[in-house]
Amino acid sequence: MSLKKIAEVAGVSVSTVSRALSGHDRISDEKRRDILEIARAQGYIDTRVRRASQAGLQSIVLAIPEAMLRPSETNFTSWRILEKLRAECEARGVRLDPVLSPGETLDPDLVMAGIAASDAEAIVIHFDENPVLLDRLAAQERPSVLLFGLDPTSRVSSVGIGNTYATALGARHFLDLGHREILCVSWSGRFTIRRREAGFREALRDHGIASPEDWILRLSGFAPDIVAREMGAWIAAQGGRMPVTAMLCLSDNIALGVMKALQDHGLRVPEDVSVMGFDDSFAGQMSQPPLTSIHPPLDEIAVTALDELELALRRKNGFLARRIELGCQLTQRGSCAPRGRRARG
Numbered sequence: 001m002s003l004k005k006i007a008e009v010a011g012v013s014v015s016t017v018s019r020a021l022s023g024h025d026r027i028s029d030e031k032r033r034d035i036l037e038i039a040r041a042q043g044y045i046d047t048r049v050r051r052a053s054q055a056g057l058q059s060i061v062l063a064i065p066e067a068m069l070r071p072s073e074t075n076f077t078s079w080r081i082l083e084k085l086r087a088e089c090e091a092r093g094v095r096l097d098p099v100l101s102p103g104e105t106l107d108p109d110l111v112m113a114g115i116a117a118s119d120a121e122a123i124v125i126h127f128d129e130n131p132v133l134l135d136r137l138a139a140q141e142r143p144s145v146l147l148f149g150l151d152p153t154s155r156v157s158s159v160g161i162g163n164t165y166a167t168a169l170g171a172r173h174f175l176d177l178g179h180r181e182i183l184c185v186s187w188s189g190r191f192t193i194r195r196r197e198a199g200f201r202e203a204l205r206d207h208g209i210a211s212p213e214d215w216i217l218r219l220s221g222f223a224p225d226i227v228a229r230e231m232g233a234w235i236a237a238q239g240g241r242m243p244v245t246a247m248l249c250l251s252d253n254i255a256l257g258v259m260k261a262l263q264d265h266g267l268r269v270p271e272d273v274s275v276m277g278f279d280d281s282f283a284g285q286m287s288q289p290p291l292t293s294i295h296p297p298l299d300e301i302a303v304t305a306l307d308e309l310e311l312a313l314r315r316k317n318g319f320l321a322r323r324i325e326l327g328c329q330l331t332q333r334g335s336c337a338p339r340g341r342r343a344r345g
Contacts, residue, residue, distance in 0.1 A: 121309075125149070167294070183247045184247075184249075252280070259291070
């Protein structure tokens with residue numbers, strides 16, 4: 001979209017469009033608003049922003065565990081974010097210097113050695129909250145950002161989702177459906193997972209439900225075999241009487257394993273127990289019944305992270321760490337229903 005095309009649509013001269021976009025005071029506010037609206041609708045404003053970003057941010061270091069490069073049923077979220085980051089860097093003309101760390105977590109020594117070997121202007125760390133690594137990143141002169149993670153000390157910028165509110169949103173949906181005996185199925189994991197648990201507690205307290213901690217079940221992991229084994233044992237230990245009517249699972253992987261364990265023990269979803277996930281994965285959409293899930297804006301995380309680094313580089317007096325949390329929504333499907341009669345024994 002060119003200035004000439006905008007002028008044709010607006011019915012004004014090219015010079016008038018140029019003055020409106022540059023903020024010239026000889027243009028009326030009404031005419032400026034009309035021209036800006038046309039420019040936005042035609043994509044001209046977005047193009048200018050992208051070109052400005054390309055002129056500022058030229059290269060990044062991306063530190064990532066090698067395990068995240070292999071798409072699997074346990075890393076849907078990571079793969080989606082990384083693929084969007086790669087595509088966005090390509091679209092913006094940003095060079096990407098990868099630093100790979102063997103296994104599923106980052107080795108701080110390897111990461112810092114890779115960062116030191118690169119002349120990239122900024123640093124992106126994916127999915128890691130290692131305090132040793134965060135300490136070293138905070139001492140860097142280059143701006144850095146965590147993808148889908150949190151620095152509890154707020155010394156390193158991060159772009160993620162509003163975990164606390166998102167889980168509270170899911171819990172309140174169950175409460176609105178009449179459920180009061182709600183189990184939060186979590187796992188002993190990262191700081192972000194603890195934030196999700198906090199949202200669950202908050203929602204239950206707001207509804208006068210005592211001892212919300214008693215309604216949290218922590219598994220030792222979220223891999224399918226772990227969920228199947230530990231949830232199966234938990235259900236069997238209830239002695240034939242299910243004490244809850246709803247389960248809020250803090251990942252879709254867990255939710256899918258929970259539904260299978262329930263069904264293996266003769267319990268119906270959602271007639272006996274409603275189940276909700278967190279991720280809104282394709283696997284959850286295809287499950288039977290389709291999984292109600294909290295939807296995080298995964299594609300926007302990578303875009304926002306690059307925008308944040310661009311902003312940090314433009315600050316003349318240095319940059320301050322910021323925590324950016326994007327909003328989530330609830331995607332309702334067939335795995336949740338209003339509270340009816342209690343689960344069968």
